[in-house]
Structure formats: C-alpha cells, structure tokens
Amino acid sequence: MSELSAGQRHFLSQQKRHRRIVSVSRVLILLSFLFIWEFTANVGIIDSFIFSSPSKIALCFWGMLIDKSIFLHIGVTLYETILSFILVIAISILMAVALWFSPKLSEILDPYLVVLNSLPKSALAPLLIVWLGANTTTIIVAGMSVAIFGSILNLYTSFTTVDPEKIKLIYTLHGSKYHALTKVVIPSSIPAIISTMKVNIGLCLVGVIIGEFLAARNGLGYLIIYASQTFKLDWLLMSIVLLCIMAMGLYSLINFLERIYQKRV
Amino acid sequence: MDQILELRHIHYAYHNMEGETPALIDISFSMNKGEFVAIVGPSGCGKSTLLSIISGLIEPEKGLIKINGKYLRESTTNIGYMLQHDQLFEWRTIYNNVILGLEVQHMLSARSKEKAHELLDTYGLKQFENSKPSELSGGMRQRAALVRTLILEPDILLLDEPFSALDYQTRLNVGDDIGQIIRREKKTAILVTHDLSEAISLADRVIILTDRPATILQTLPLKFDLEKDTPLNRRNAPEFKTYFNLIWKELNTNE
Numbered sequence: 001m002s003e004l005s006a007g008q009r010h011f012l013s014q015q016k017r018h019r020r021i022v023s024v025s026r027v028l029i030l031l032s033f034l035f036i037w038e039f040t041a042n043v044g045i046i047d048s049f050i051f052s053s054p055s056k057i058a059l060c061f062w063g064m065l066i067d068k069s070i071f072l073h074i075g076v077t078l079y080e081t082i083l084s085f086i087l088v089i090a091i092s093i094l095m096a097v098a099l100w101f102s103p104k105l106s107e108i109l110d111p112y113l114v115v116l117n118s119l120p121k122s123a124l125a126p127l128l129i130v131w132l133g134a135n136t137t138t139i140i141v142a143g144m145s146v147a148i149f150g151s152i153l154n155l156y157t158s159f160t161t162v163d164p165e166k167i168k169l170i171y172t173l174h175g176s177k178y179h180a181l182t183k184v185v186i187p188s189s190i191p192a193i194i195s196t197m198k199v200n201i202g203l204c205l206v207g208v209i210i211g212e213f214l215a216a217r218n219g220l221g222y223l224i225i226y227a228s229q230t231f232k233l234d235w236l237l238m239s240i241v242l243l244c245i246m247a248m249g250l251y252s253l254i255n256f257l258e259r260i261y262q263k264r265v
Numbered sequence: 266m267d268q269i270l271e272l273r274h275i276h277y278a279y280h281n282m283e284g285e286t287p288a289l290i291d292i293s294f295s296m297n298k299g300e301f302v303a304i305v306g307p308s309g310c311g312k313s314t315l316l317s318i319i320s321g322l323i324e325p326e327k328g329l330i331k332i333n334g335k336y337l338r339e340s341t342t343n344i345g346y347m348l349q350h351d352q353l354f355e356w357r358t359i360y361n362n363v364i365l366g367l368e369v370q371h372m373l374s375a376r377s378k379e380k381a382h383e384l385l386d387t388y389g390l391k392q393f394e395n396s397k398p399s400e401l402s403g404g405m406r407q408r409a410a411l412v413r414t415l416i417l418e419p420d421i422l423l424l425d426e427p428f429s430a431l432d433y434q435t436r437l438n439v440g441d442d443i444g445q446i447i448r449r450e451k452k453t454a455i456l457v458t459h460d461l462s463e464a465i466s467l468a469d470r471v472i473i474l475t476d477r478p479a480t481i482l483q484t485l486p487l488k489f490d491l492e493k494d495t496p497l498n499r500r501n502a503p504e505f506k507t508y509f510n511l512i513w514k515e516l517n518t519n520e
Contacts (some may be wrong), residue, residue: 058331173370183369184354187354187356
C-alpha cells in the first residue's frame with residue numbers, strides 16, 4: 001500500500017469516529033434504559049408488579065431455562081413461523097408466476113387480491129378456529145394469511161416491471177415464454193424476492209402470534225395470553241423480549257442469505 | 266446471385282382503443298445473399314417494426330415474407346437479431362451471456378461450448394469470459410452481444426440501431442469493427458438506423474423510408490471506389506458526401 005495522503009487519513013479517522021459514536025450510543029441507550037427500569041422498580045417509583053424489572057425477567061427466564069419449558073414455547077413458535085414463511089414464499093412465487101403467464105388471469109383476479117390484501121387478517125383468525133379447529137394448522141394458516149396476499153402482489157409487480165427489451169431478447173433468440181420466465185424474469189427478480197422475504201418473515205411472526213393468542217397450548221403467543229390472564233407480568237415481558245430477539249434473529253438469517261447470494265453474483 | 270429474403274406488400278398497423286395507427290404501408294424489397302442493406306428514415310417511422318416482422322416476432326397484417334424461397338413460418342433459416350442495447354444480463358458472466366441462445370435452443374454441447382470459447386477468443390474477449398458485463402466497456406459489450414448472435418450461425422442478421430447507445434467515438438470504432446466482422450463472415454445483414462453517415466459507411470444499399478406511416482421512398486445502391494472498403498475509409502471517400510447529400514435531400518423534400 002502506498003502512503004495515504006493527509007486528506008484521506010483525515011477522512012478515514014472521521015469515518016471511524018462517526019461509526020464509534022453510533023455503536024457506543026446504541027449500547028448506551030439500551031443499558032441506561034435497563035438501568036433506569038431496574039432502579040425505579042427497586043426504589044418503588046414504578047410498581048414492579050405491573051412493570052416487572054430486568055432482573056425479575058432474567059430470573060424468570062432462568063427458571064424456565066432450568067425446567068426446560070422455555071425451549072418448547074420458543075420451538076413451537078419458531079417452527080410455526082418458519083413453516084408458514086416457507087409456505088408463503090413458495091405459494092406466492094407460484095401464484096405470481098401464474099399471474100405473469102396469463103395477463104388475463106391477473107386482470108380478473110386483481111380486485112380480489114387487493115381486497116384480501118387490505119383486509120385486517122386478525123379478523124380471520126376466529127373464523128379459522130371454527131373451520132380448522134384450535135390446532136397448529138390454524139396457527140400456521142393465520143401466519144400465512146397475514147403475509148401471502150401482499151407477497152403475491154409484490155412479486156407479481158416485480159415480475160411485470162422486468163425490462164421488456166430483455167424479454168424481447170429471449171424471443172429474438174427463438175426462446176419461449178417459459179425461457180423468458182426462467183432466464184430473465186426470475187433471475188432479475190431475485191432482489192425483489194429477497195426483500196419480500198424480509199418483510200414476510202416479520203409478518204408471519206405477527207400472524208403466528210395472533211393465531212397462538214386464540215388457538216394454542218404452547219408457544220410464546222400462548223405464554224403472553226396466559227401470563228396476562230394470570231397477572232404474571234414477568235412472563236409476559238419475558239415473552240415479548242424473546243419475540244424481539246426471535247424477530248431479529250430471523251431477519252438476520254434472511255440478511256445472511258442475501259449476503260451469500262450477493263457474493264455469488 | 267441467390268435471393269435470400271423477399272418482402273412483398275407488407276402492411277402493419279398498431280391498434281389501441283383510440284384507433285389505429287398505420288406503421289408500414291406496402292413495403293416490398295428483396296435481398297441477395299451476403300448483401301448489407303441499411304434502412305434509414307425519421308425516428309419512430311416504423312423501422313424497428315419492420316425488423317420485428319422480418320424476424321417473425323410480430324405478424325404483418327397483409328403481405329408475405331419469403332426466406333430462401335420458403336414462407337417465414339415454414340422457414341428453418343436462422344435469423345439473428347441485435348437489439349438497440351446489448352441487453353447482457355448482469356447476473357451472468359460474459360461466457361454465460363454468450364451461450365444464452367444455445368441454452369434457449371437446447372443446443373448446448375461440448376462442440377458448441379468449444380465454439381463459444383473460440384468466438385470469444387477471435388473477438389478479443391477471451392480474458393473477459395468470466396467477467397460481469399459491467400466490467401466491460403460499451404464497445405466490448407456490443408461485441409459480446411454480437412458473439413451471442415453469431416454463435417447461433419444466423420444466415421440473416423438484423424441490426425436495430427445497435428450503436429445508438431454508445432458515445433460518438435466508441436460508436437465510430439464499434440461500427441467499423443462490427444461492420445468488418447459482418448463482411449468477413451459474409452453475413453446477410455439489415456441495419457436499421459436514423460444515422461445517415463452510419464448507413465452510408467456500412468451498407469451496399471440504402472433503403473429510405475418516409476415518415477410514419479412508412480413507405481419506401483427510394484432505394485439507393487452505394488458504390489465506393491476504394492482499395493480497402495472499410496467503414497472508416499468510406500467516411501473519408503469523396504463519394505460519401507455525395508451520397509449523404511442525396512439521402513438528406515430525399516428525406517427533407519419529402520416532408
């Protein structure tokens with residue numbers, strides 16, 4: 001490496017400083033929040049029965065870790081979320097492909113998709129329980145229902161905005177519509193598919209929790225409802241914290257997949 | 266000479282709810298094997314439509330096209346088409362872009378792959394085989410697009426303003442370059458352009474179209490008295506200016 005100029009060194013140190021301030025501030029906010037919460041709960045400024053406290057939540061988590069019941073709840077919610085996520089992605093890609101193949105079909109179905117997409121999906125959950133019973137199927141379908149219609153619309157839109165000249169190229173090479181799909185439409189929509197996945201993983205979690213509120217024996221959603229009814233607010237807040245961590249973990253998993261894809265390209 | 270392409274009384278119109286817009290009216294011409302024809306006309310006069318019809322992408326409303334004496338539908342003659350932009354796929358390497366046509370036509374074999382490597386070598390792209398299109402210059406990209414077309418061994422080559430997206434200097438060089446490649450391979454080619462000097466520097470014959478709806482205004486054979494007939498030499502020849510003024514006058518008196 002050649003010697004860096006003074007200007008470049010200055011710029012680099014500025015950038016480093018900026019990055020350090022950002023990450024230190026982030027940690028600081030979290031720590032001071034936890035500290036104030038713990039402190040005010042301990043000296044009695046807030047009622048620790050209603051607001052709980054970081055130490056109580058940690059103890060509660062430890063207790064459930066020891067008797068291993070927490071693994072069941074996390075595992076169930078995780079399983080339901082991932083399954084409904086995979087189903088949503090698979091079905092919405094298939095549907096978007098079908099709509100792309102037949103513009104007539106997409107024009108016919110358009111108003112239905114728009115209505116279903118804007119419908120508040122939590123309204124469907126009680127109906128699903130009656131139809132499918134209070135079981136895992138209901139929860140998975142509830143998880144899917146939140147994400148699937150928006151996902152289909154998003155993917156279809158990205159399919160139709162592919163450069164028509166690129167599709168024309170396939171036809172000038174004497175390819176068929178199938179080739180236009182596999183060689184142009186799908187590959188150029190990969191970024192859109194990944195960003196849809198990022199949105200969907202969160203939405204599926206929302207749907208699964210709604211489903212668990214109503215129809216579960218296990219899972220974090222069940223734990224939240226159970227805790228609120230029995231006034232075990234340590235449990236409730238712990239479940240919310242776990243959900244935060246789970247959402248973050250799932251999101252970074254997709255991010256990781258995206259990084260792998262980008263490296264390959 | 267062998268006649269390879271014949272168009273007879275081609276008509277075409279675009280339709281929408283507001284009405285119909287005639288694009289081509291009574292276009293007839295024929296081409297011999299190895300001939301290079303340029304079609305010039307005002308922008309948006311329907312030149313590209315004409316290429317799409319010859320390549321079979323769209324059907325004319327009236328008229329017929331024969332290739333090697335057979336109707337277009339039954340013809341097995343391979344027609345190559347070069348679009349305005351190179352349309353190289355950013356998610357594929359240059360090599361994988363070049364074999365796209367082979368893939369689509371299920372012609373990938375050890376031999377055709379070997380040929381792809383050879384062609385890339387011939388056209389100076391060997392070191393870029395595994396590069397992404399974005400790493401190549403505009404001229405290189407256009408060459409890669411040409412290799413993608415040539416590897417399917419087309420008997421007729423359709424060029425739809427393939428240099429218009431390039432900056433002026435690159436455009437002269439690439440025009441010269443690709444013009445010579447087409448001459449060397451003895452391909453029959455139709456070039457559509459609104460750049461008169463490009464048409465004159467490359468073609469054996471210029472077909473002048475009118476403004477939309479396009480009809481054939483005039484056909485002008487070009488003859489250059491040059492030892493080495495390259496596009497760049499043509500631009501310096503005295504005949505160049507004469508032809509330019511001739512076509513220029515034709516296009517303008519018609520308005």
